[in-house]
Amino acid sequence: MQTFDYLFRPRSVAIVGASSNPDSRTNQNFLEPLLVLRYPGRIYPVNPHVSEVMGLKAYANVRDIPEPVDYVLCALPAPMTPQLMRDCVAARAKVVAMFTAGFSETGEAEGARLEAEITEIARRGNVRLIGPNCLGVHCPGAGISLEPDIPPKDSGVSFFSQSGGNAREIILAGAERQVFFNKLVSYGNAADLNESDFLEHFAADNDTRIIGAYIEGPKEPLRFRRVLSRTAAAKPVILLKGGRTHAGNGAVASHTGALSGSKQIWDALCQQTGAVQVGSLEEMVDTILAFSCLKPPRGRRVGLVGIGGGTSVLAADGCESAGLVVPPFPAEVRRELREFIPSAGTGLRNPLDSAADVYWEPASFARAAEIVARWDGIDVLFVMLNATAALRRGLETMRAQIKAIIEVGHRIDKPLIMILRTADIAKAEYMAREAQDECLTAGFPVYRCYDRAARAISHVIGYHETTSHR
Structure with a gap:
């Protein structure tokens, strides 16, 4: 080792x-x-x-x-x-x-x-x-950094990347979401030290709880499979494979000279070893964030709380497409919600499409979220806030909503995920960025859309389902 x-x-x-x-x-x-x-x-x-x-x-x-x-x-x-x-x-x-x-x-x-x-x-x-053709080591706690403007913070996350550019990008993208990397290495062509060496080190490293990687092609495929299987049984390993398509495979050859292998082989490798496979750097950060913040959910059943009929429909679609389950609320939950949520223009099946008066009143909206969270029929709570709608009411209104939901999150025993929707509107994005740090500091992951949140949570659940049966 x-x-x-x-x-x-x-x-x-x-x-x-x-x-x-x-x-x-x-x-x-x-x-x-x-x-x-x-x-x-x-x-x-x-x-x-x-x-x-x-x-x-x-x-x-x-x-x-x-x-x-x-x-x-x-x-x-x-x-x-x-x-x-x-x-x-x-x-x-x-x-x-x-x-x-x-x-x-x-x-x-x-x-x-x-x-x-x-x-x-x-x-x-x-x-x-x-290397050659690499950036080398990033270990901010030791005074070595590829991005020195990012403050050193203990996170328990380590990363190895065959691409220097992707290594730098994930350091910066992660910091935006309070995901920091204790240790990272850009290793390029892997002429000597390769992904198996770094994975083996991170597996034994007590400071590493979560491992992420960008790989174009393992130098020692059989050894890599053995080390990956052993490591993934002990801690999450999240992999992004470069060169999964014909065009990407050609680009890999000119980038690091690696032999990337077929998508089918890689899919089978991840399935057999219990590694978590993601499709982009954005999904990598989403998934690391979920593993960092959440205790393992008991199952795949989610409760969705927000406002807007169309938004609720798309949220349910996004969750089920990611392999989550959106069970309808039973009569007793709907009765309790109906005590303060009017019938007109709302939906109480799951997702909960709240009335505007309730949504914009932080205590009432938090009460609705807590009622849903207390129901034994769900394992995870998604709370959806609309930054575009909040533009007219101001940042402080959204902050009051977030504060109330955070208090709910501390009282319940189920994972809470916050979604701050912006529709890519610049002013809404600015507002969401101002507000999201409050959620992250409190320990609750934040996403911009339900699809990304659902995929990240599904990865966490899938990993724990796999390891519990190994």
């Missing part, structure tokens, strides 16, 4: 190719984040043409650094990388993350030859290699 504490919490970092220009791509990607987060270890810029980089002493070669370096970042041109790897072996570096591109992903013989050469040098010299 792999352990990579020296990788995610290195005592020293060398940046080969750091420049005297503070706006250089290498400095902005790697050196500046270390300085912004006040990385507590030693930082060694390496550049034979300068004596200082951003206030730090520069070294002509990694061999000149006065200690073996734990983590080396390489931003040299591809033809120069074999010599760098020899230097790293001589300097007894532990791991090299190769930002450099121009290897097997090009589809050219010379690129493949270079990749094989640096990999062989690393293996013979007992140096581990991440």
Whole structure:
């Protein structure tokens, strides 16, 4: 079993190719984040043409650094990388993350030859290699970040990505929903360390409760299946597969040089191992959020509470399409609701289509939600708020609704999911963003539409159904 504490919490970092220009791509990607987060270890810029980089002493070669370096970042041109790897072996570096591109992903013989050469040098010299064609490690708690503007927060979520761009995007998209990543690695072509290594590490990592991944093609398919099956039995593993279509498969070959495999094989792999499969980065964040916030629901029965007949119909459709069940409310629940919700223009079957007077009165709307939640016939409560309708009434009105529903959520023993609908209207989206942090801070996940919420909750339920029978 792999352990990579020296990788995610290195005592020293060398940046080969750091420049005297503070706006250089290498400095902005790697050196500046270390300085912004006040990385507590030693930082060694390496550049034979300068004596200082951003206030730090520069070294002509990694061999000149006065200690073996734990983590080396390489931003040299591809033809120069074999010599760098020899230097790293001589300097007894532990791991090299190769930002450099121009290897097997090009589809050219010379690129493949270079990749094989640096990999062989690393293996013979007992140096581990991440990449090439990658961004390397993100561990904000250790002062290493791909997005230093995102504050370090403990979350229990780790991620590995074959794409550097997708890694950065999910860091940013997650932060918008208070989903933060303790540890993340962009590993590119996976010439040495690959997805099985990182999955194995996260499986054993006590700080990791949830694992997410973007994969284009496993380097060691049989090993990956074994590790995935073992890991998914212990903690959720959420996978996004790149290259599921013919066109995507072709794009994968030119991106990381991976062999992606067929959609049918991948579907079967996830089904057999208990891994959760998602279809987009947005669905990845949705699903991580649900796993992070919710205790496992007892079943698939959902109660829907909101306003608007058409909205209620579409919400019910979205839930059933995701594999959830929308049972009709029994007579006793409808009678209790009818005590304060008029008959005209409302619906009490499930979904609950509330009257406007009730919906806009926070205490009454919360009372309706709690009546539905107390019924033993549902396992999950969805509360739908309409940010577009709230535009005329103002943000404080929506905040009052949310506060009342949060109080209900703390009283009930069932998962509560909030939906803030915006219809992609800019002003409504702004209002929803202002309001959603209150829900997230209170521990309740927030979604923009019922379809996305339903899919995320269905993934959580499906995972626990699978693991309970293994």
